[in-house]
Amino acid sequence: MIVTRSLTKRFGSFLAVDQVSLDVREGDRYGFLGPNGSGKTTVIRMLLGLVYASSGQIEVLGQPMPASAAQVLAQVGSLVEGPAAYRHLSGRANLALIDAAGPAGGRRSRQARIGEALDRVGLAGIDNRAVAKYSLGMRQRLGLAAALLRTPRLLILDEPANGLDPRGIREMRDLMTALNEAGTTIFLSSHQLSEVEQLCSRVGIIDRGRLILQDDLATLQAPTGRVVIRSSDPGRMAAALDGQVQHRDGDLLIVAAPDPAALNARLVSAGIPVDELRPERRSLEDLVLSLTSAGADRVDRPAEAGAEARPPARAVQSGGADQSAGPVQPGRAGQPVGADQPAGTDQPAGTDQPGGPDQKTGADQKAGADQKAGADQKDGGSR
Ligand SMILES: Nc1ncnc2c1ncn2[C@@H]1O[C@H](COP(=O)(O)OP(=O)(O)OP(=O)(O)O)[C@@H](O)[C@H]1O
Ligand SMILES: [Mg+2]
Secondary structure, eight states: OOOEEEEEEEEEEEEEEEEEOOOOOOEEEEEEEOOOSSSSHHHHHHTTSSSSOEEEEEEEEEETTTTTEEEEEHHEEEEEOOOOOOOOOOHHHHHHHHHHHHSOOTTTTTTHHHHHHHHHHTTOOSSSSGGGGGGGGHHHHHHHHHHHSSSOEEEEEESTTTOHHHHHHHHHHHHHHHHHTOOOOOEEEEHHHHHHHHHEEEEEEEEEEEEEEEEEEEHHHHHEEEEEEESSSSHHHHHHHHTEEEEETTEEEEESSOOHHHHHHHHHHHHHHOOOEEEEEHHHHHHHHOOOOOOOOOOOOOOOOOOOOOOOGGGGGSSOTTSSSSSSOOOOGGGGGTTOSSSSTOOOOOOOOOOOOOTTTTTTTTHHHHHHHHHHHHHHHOO
16 A cells, blocks of 8 residues: 655755655554654655655555655545644634545535544534634544545554544544544554554554564564463462562562463462463563664754764664763764754745644653643644
8 A cells, every 4th residue: 555665855964764665555554653753754745745755666555656646645535743724714614625625526515525524533513613723632633534534545644643632542543443444544653652552453663764663563562472470479379480480570470481371270270369361562662662762852962972873773772761861862864963953944845844843842752741732832833
């Protein structure tokens, strides 16, 4: 459904996307992950023909992009960073304009289509309030409704859960699942790893412009060969499993055991209470944090000499690293940290990029409130 070969994008001397080869298959629910400033939105914009690639090839629905944009985009629903809308118009009026501007859809059925899209995203009861008065979550839902106007074969969504509350996030997930079951392939970027874990069948991880991993989630999260056990009598359990226990924390034990069922049977037959027993799997969060560097929107101390001699992305550990200390993560091509700060100088024409890059500040925070802070700022730029 989406294939890119060595897709590359430079903004001046800054290498934002570096030889990315994506492979999204029909029926996938594909999660596109990576730190702030790693290039996700830039890739998505290239997929949709919103910015030109510097080099490399793109095929969407089997057709070259942007050469076949008219044909391809008629079958693609998209939502890119802070959906744009006429703020003085109502949501319905905005959707009517989008519908009218889109490929043939039939005027007579327009209101029905809009009603159905609003219904799907939970805005069925929307009044005539202007979009300017919408909450962030409502605006995000409206953007999603626009993407759904014509049951698309492929949905390309840039952080669709941005600004949604927990209930909204679940509704979004249910909607994606239902659309996928009905045949829509889904490609979405997200920072909400637990969401991606629950929704996606396949993930790609991008770091500093490079695709560092692409695989089925089930493969990435295959059991590690260890078992997590909880017992109300952990002392007895530990004694019974002597030699196999690799870690103990209170009533929780991590035990080397390739066959959880056999282990369970053994414990039960020995009369040891088993409160919980499950195969250990790597969390997506662990995986992402171990593979990626800190977000490019971080502004740390200036780099010392020799910044170029940094280790490759794969080797960089981040996550728990002390935010105030440690080596600065230099950008690519000798760009300093915060390389996503350099205003809109290179901003391509017709972009709906909402305002300056520092709007992204806080977008790497997982908590809803912080996201709102960041996303609210996007709002200002979408006029
Ligand atoms: N028009 C532009 N001109 C110059 N640099 C740009 C432009 N658009 C993006 N960039 C830079 O390219 C890099 C990748 O940005 P991009 O928006 O694709 O990141 P992202 O992965 O979507 O980040 P986030 O998770 O914060 O949304 C950033 O360093 C950004 O500053
Ligand atoms: Mg982005």
